[in-house]
Amino acid sequence: MLVGLLALSACSAPTTVTPPAPPVATTPAKPNPAKTFGLYELRVNGLSAQSQASVARVGLGAQAAEVPFDQLSFTRISMSNLVDPVNRVVHMTAGFQVTNNTGGTITLPTFIPVDTDGSYATDGQTPFRNVKTRTGAPVSAGGMAVEQGYSNSGGQIQPDPNATPFLTNIDSGTVTLGLPAGTTAPNVGHRGWQSAAALAPGASQIVTFAARVPLQGNDISDADPFSFSLVFSVADNPGTVAGLRGIHEVQGSTPSGDAASPLSGTQTIEGVVTQVAPGLSGFFVQEEVIDTDGIPATSEGVFVFCGNACPTGLAAGDRVRVSGTVAEFRRSQTYNDRDANGNVTPVTVTAPFTTTQLTTPTVTVLSSGAPRPDAISIAPNLPVAQRERFEGMRVSTSGVVTNNFSLGRFNSVDLAQTRIANFTQVNAPDVNAYSAFTAALPDQMLRVDDLTMAQNPDPLFGRNGQPLSASNTLRGGDTGTATGVLHYDHDGFGNRSGSNFLYRIMSESAAFTGTNSRTASPDAVGGSLRVGSMNVLNYFTTLVSSNSGCTPNGVDSVNSRGANDCEEFLRQQTKTVKAIAGLNPDVLGILEMQNDFDKGAYSSVAALVNALNTELGAGTYAYINPGRKIGSDAISVAMIYKPAAVDPVGNLAILDNSVNATYTDTCNRPTWAQTFQSKANGGRFTAVMMHLKSKGSACSGLNDGDTGDGQGNGYIARRNAANAIVSWLGTNPTGVQEDDRILMGDYNAYAQEEPLSILATGGYGNLFSASTYSYQFDGQWGSLDQATASATMAAQVTGKTKWHINADEPIVLDYNKEFKSAGQITSLFNADPFRSSDHDPILVGMDLTAQAPLPVTAPSTTLTPTSPTSDVTPGNSVTQTFTTSSTNVSDNLVVSTSLSKVDGAAAGTNPTVTAPTSAPANGTFDVTVNASAQATPGAYRVLVSTTAPGGTNSATSTYNVNVNGIVLGTPNNISYNTSDNTGASSTTVTAYGVGTLSYTATAAGAGAPTLTVTPGTTTGNTTPLTITATGGSAGTYTATLTATGSGGQSRSVTFTVTVTSGAMGRLMISEFRFRGPAGGNDEFVELYNAGNAAMNIGGYLVQANTTTSPFWFTRFTVPANTTLQPGQFYLITNNGSGGYSMTVTGNGTYNTGFTDNRAIRVLDGTSAIVDLAGFATAGSTACEGTCLTNGPTTGVTTQISWARRVTNGQISDTGDNATDFVFRDGTSTVANPQNTSVTFSGTN
Incomplete structure (x- = not known):
């Protein structure tokens, strides 16, 4: 039956830096048949x-x-x-x-x-x-x-x-x-x-x-x-194979636990390759069934470690003979963690068990295509002590998904007979019982791994044999069947992010069925009012790494906990809005909201309500806003409600350390209470929103580290908080006498823990049974999110549910983009409520008992400035006092301001406005307008707004600020040769409230040239000016430009005029374009030496203007020692994609284009401006004299350009762009770029 043997030379362990070449296959002599x-x-x-x-x-x-x-x-x-x-x-x-x-x-x-x-x-x-x-x-x-x-x-x-x-x-x-x-x-x-x-x-x-x-x-x-x-x-006499051992002999008997091989040294085995595992640097071999020993306590499979010298072409089904050294391998992994002070510290974790391996192997392939041994069926709750007897063997298992936390990071899930309940969800805290529970926990589940050992792989396990996607999930509670080799290892990256040392099936096939279906809406709860609690997964409008304007609150990479950038924020917000819309609550308590209530209309809760109302209709939701940050943490609880269904009555009450010293608000977030009144029948209830200390760490000063009873860290902080809440609610802190109270939120305590017992003793029973869940942790399920209620409140509850849109879902389906491939960023996201957070939301229906309504006075505020108008001059500031007068507003108002220019003139450097972020509901506050020395004169309007807590009431007021003065731009320095006898420069003047302006320009010194200013007088806000210098002797002169208003105000600036004699070069921009038939990169710039001497233009810069600020960016630097003769041209062209399309070759190239209808300038080696040309969009400061009329930005089909006119046989340079340049439309006149091969002969 067996074919001739295929021999492969030895594989060696990776003990050298340079990996050995892959083994070369040889064909051994065929043995004589018996x-x-x-x-x-x-x-x-x-x-x-x-x-x-x-x-x-x-x-x-x-x-x-x-x-x-x-x-x-x-x-x-x-x-x-x-x-x-x-x-x-x-x-x-x-x-x-x-x-x-x-x-x-x-x-x-x-x-x-x-x-x-x-x-x-x-x-x-x-x-x-x-x-x-x-x-x-x-x-x-x-x-x-x-x-x-x-x-x-x-x-x-x-x-x-x-x-x-x-x-x-x-x-x-x-x-x-x-x-x-x-x-x-x-x-x-x-x-x-x-x-x-x-x-x-x-x-x-x-x-x-x-x-x-x-x-x-x-x-x-x-x-x-x-x-x-x-x-x-x-x-x-068929002969024997010297030293051949059964794999069961190498593995030895393991009646229980982890046993080392009874053999040592070099041993030889034969078997069938069941899996090739590049991620493990080896392969698995299993004894053919016919040669097994039939003893349950011995494994018939083994891992062969060949490092970076594994046989090429090895495949499952190859029958191999392997000689290698028996080794017990104990995996360890080092990763970087942070200590209590935030310092990076290496941490090494070591596996408690070893795996038997053959190392430094010699591998001979005897045949191919052999059937692999049938997989042995094992239960996912096979005790760990019995798993080594299957180590390295093909097995299969079926079970329920109890852990999908590591699915996205490592493509692994845990199966169990049934989902595992967290200990204190169903058991009272107890050290001995919890110790037994944790000891037995590894026996309850079996990990299914994808074999790759890769981090953040793509694709991932999903349902029905298809990859995971936003619409093809893999939920906790789904069922799965996996077949592969049983192996002991971690996921590849220490014990972080769910990567634990576990027995796992290195799957060759894994099939999952969606037995735990998603629901498009929560279960019906009945009643006339719906009250809920929902975690929004750190909804922050202050982003972590960048903010392109999707929120008004910028970036804070240190304190922000939510979205990294606008794309993530909008993904998060979309999911959050879909989830809240699906809950459809009349009152909703929110967890993990950014604690920025002091920003009022710009706060995160306001942003969420705005997004909800955009989705559901204006005014659908409003928010309770305390008008200030609550507590010291970056996150807080929050409350929103439907004004059409309920009114808040009484005060928003806050429980923190100032109210009860035992309530540690540095560990527990402050608890909120607000009484609401039904608009339908006047029935009232008090909603209490809690977020108690997490289990991740102890509370400083309370010495409440984990005692091992199942409650984790922070148990004293939570215990004290529960007692304080009971006492506080007994005082009716909202100012409304109301016994109907519902307490919701993240208790960070499972159903049988102390806070629930304390609240029950205090009269607040759990509305949910211990069989419910809202959170998944380490493969265990339970409820950290609770709803407890007073007896009178519970009697009015018509139904309750936990909408399982989050805890069941893989975390990789949330809004984040980290650790996802480009394809996964798209495929793993849907605009739906699923995995909008890590906790499931709670929804309670209720029919409130009718009550006589309490009067509800709509909050109102009036806002009045001391004077409607103020005046200020550049370099100074003016302060205006505003008075607030409010009704039914008990807390601070949130203040916001904006400034706009209202005189119709172009915007420039606006004044700035400073104001407090909050102000008393009845009192005063100041708003200051600061006009810098360069502030643009003109008429401005300041809009001041205040928002009352709840976001439903706002007031606005305006006052006018006139910035009276003159801002005079500094002209470009003028330089010309006596042979030209003239030069020109340009600038702008901006004025307001100074009457008619007149201008003078003079140059000081003997032989100084004569200066003229055009126009000589102006009355507008912003006017371009041209200064022309004529005559004069050779030399450099200080010139002064003065603008004087009819009211006596004046402003002067200085510049220089340089007159040279003798031969000299003079560089100008003679022709250019920013767009051509090939598109926006079909550009060129032509320079020209208009002087009477050669000039070295090496190091000169050609720059592009991109924004009004203005910002200039270098597009081309002339190479060193480039000499341009009189009358000679120099051409640079864009060689980027879709670039220059004409035939004349450029002397230089660039690949980042100029912005349409902006400007271009040339600087010499001293960074002095040599020439300047610009369009109207760029503004007067980017042009010489009058700017060019804007050109086309699309649809160019001909060879257009802007070129200097030729007048009386000379290229024109009057210092006015509109006069000097003519538009060549590509039809009547055509672009004519020229390079250094051309000397001017009357045609440009």
Whole structure:
């Protein structure tokens, strides 16, 4: 049956830095086949004292050509069946006299079990067939095995020294079988019986066959194998494999727990590759079933570690011979953690168990395509102490998903018989009982792993054989079946993020069924009012890393706990809104809201309400706003409600350390209470929202570290808080006498813990039973989110539910983008409520008893400035006092301001406004307008708003601020040659409240040029000015530009005029475009030396203007030592995607384009502006004189440009862009870029 052997050279452990080359395959010599004498069947008709056994030839007709049956005959001489009640097996031994009628000597008769398939098939991969119980019912051959003969000596069952020797290392590769038609032999055993002496012609000798038969109890029952056949072949001295061991021998017996191999040194095994595991740097090999020992306590599989030198092309189904060193491998992992001071500290975790491995192996592939041993079915709650006996073997399991926390990070889930309840969800806290619970917890679940050992893999397990997606989830409570190799390891990254040292099925297949379906809405709760509690998973409008304007609250990478950026925030907000809309509560308590109530209309709770009302309709929800931060933590509880259904009455009451010193508000978040009144019948109730100390750490100063009773850390903080809440509520803190109270939120205590007991004693019973859950932690389920109520309140409850949209879902389906592939960022997100948080929301329905309504006065505020108008000059500030007058507003108002320019002139540098973030409901506050020295003169309007707690009442007022003065821009320095006799510069003036402006410009010093300003007078707010210099002697002069208002105000700036004599170069922008037929990058810039001498332009910068601020960015730097002759052009072009499309080659290139309708300038080596050209969009400060009219931004199909005019044979340069440049539309005139190969000859 077996083909020739394929040898592979040795694999070595990774002990060197440079990995060895992969092994090279060689073909070994084919061994000489052993002579065989046919296929036989040992038939056992029972395991009782009266049972008989016989041997018959299999398929005589098909084998007649090999050897006549009557030349090898078997005669039964004995049979015994020894029941071993301790090990729950029967040892069957049958003795036969075999006679050699062949006419030749059989040197070493060897009797080898055979696994057959086809028309004469054995059971599975065993040599047994027709296995039946005592009643004649078919039964599996699982656990049956051939063995050495046993006898009863002195009452002890022990190996029979007189039995035929039993070998475990027969070289079955030398055995060639003659088989009946339609029958194959996938496996020929290494284990069989071999006579110790030759069998001469006509002689006979005794052979004893023996089989181990498993029992379910301590005696043979009607469910156990009773009759069977054993198929075997007879060969003449097939030889042995030196040192060959069964894998069960390498693994050794493990009755319980973790046992080391009884062997050491180099050992050789043969078996079938069941899995190749690159992530583990090795592969798994399992003994062929025909060679197993049938002993439950020994594993038939082993891991082969070959490091970075594993055989190439190795695949499951390869039959291999492996020689390697036996090792017990204990995994350890080091990762970085942070200590109590926040310092990074390496932490090393070490596995409590070892795995038996073969290392530094030599691997020989004997054949391919062999059937893998059938997977053994094990329960997910198989005790850990019994799991090593299956280590390295193919197994399968089925169960319920009790843990999907690590699904996204490691693609692993835990299966159990049923979901596991957290200890204190169903048990009172108790140290001994909890210790027993945690000790037994690993026995309750079995991890299913994807084998890759990769972090954040893609794809992930999902339902129905499809990858995980937002619409194809894998929920807690779903059922799954997995098949693969049982292995002991972690997920690949220490013990963080759910990566624990566990027995796990390294799955070759895993199928999950959605038995725990999503529900589109919560269960019906009835009633006329719906009250809920919901965790919003750190809803922060102050983002962590970036904020492109989706919220008004910027970035805080230290204190923010929510979304990293706007994309994440909008994903989070969408899910949160969908969840709240699905709950449809009239009153909702919220957990993990950013504690920024002092921002009023810009607070996070206001942002959430705005998003809800955008989705559901204006005014659907309002919020309770205390007008200030509550407590010292970054998060707080919050409350929202439907104004159409209820009114808040009384005061918002806050329980913190100032109210009760035992309430540690540095650990517990402050508790809120607000009384609401039904608009339908006046019925009232007080909603209390709690978020108590978490279990993650102790509360500083209380010494309440984990005692091991199941309550975790912080138990004293929670206990004290519960007592304080009971006392506080007894005082009617909202100012309304009301006994109907419902307490909701995250108690951070499961159903049987102290806070629930204290509240129950205080009159607040749990509305939910201990069988409910809202949270998943470490594969355990329970409720940290609770709803307790006074007896009178509970009597009005019509229904309650926990909407399982979060706890069941994998965390990888939340809004976050971290640790996800680009595809997963899209595929794992839906705009739906599922995994909007990590806690499930609570919903309670109620029918309130009608009451006489309390009067509800709508809160109102008026806001009045001392004066409606103020004046200020640049460089100064003005303060205005506002007075607030409020009704039914008990807390501070939130203040917000905005400023706008209202004189119709272009915006520039606006003044700034400072105001407090909050103000008293009845009192005063100041608003200050600060006008910097460069503030743009003009008329401004300041809008001041206040918002009352609850966000339902606001007041606004405006006052006008006139910034009266002159802002005069500094002109560009002027430089020209006496041969030109003139130069020009430009600037702008902005003025307001100063009347008519007149301008003078003078240059000081003998021989100074004459300066003129155009226009000479202005009355507008913002006006471009052109300064022209004419004549003068060579030299540098300080020039002064003065603007004087008719009211006497004035402003002056200075600049320089440089007049040179003799030959000199003068560089200008002669032609350009920012867009062409190929698109926005189809650009060029042409420069021109208009002087009368060569000039070195090396290091000159060509810059683009992108925004009004203005911001300039370098697009091109002229290479050093570039000389431009008089009249010579220099061309630079955009070589980016969709770039320059014309044929004239540029002297230089750039790849970041200019912005449409902005500006371009050239700077010399001293960063002085050499030339400037700009469009209207860029503004006057980016142009010389009048800006160019904006050009097209789309749809360009012709070769357009803007080029300087040629006047009287010279390229124009009057200092006014609109005068100097002409638009070439690509039809009547066409762009004409020129490079250094061209010298000006009258045409630009």
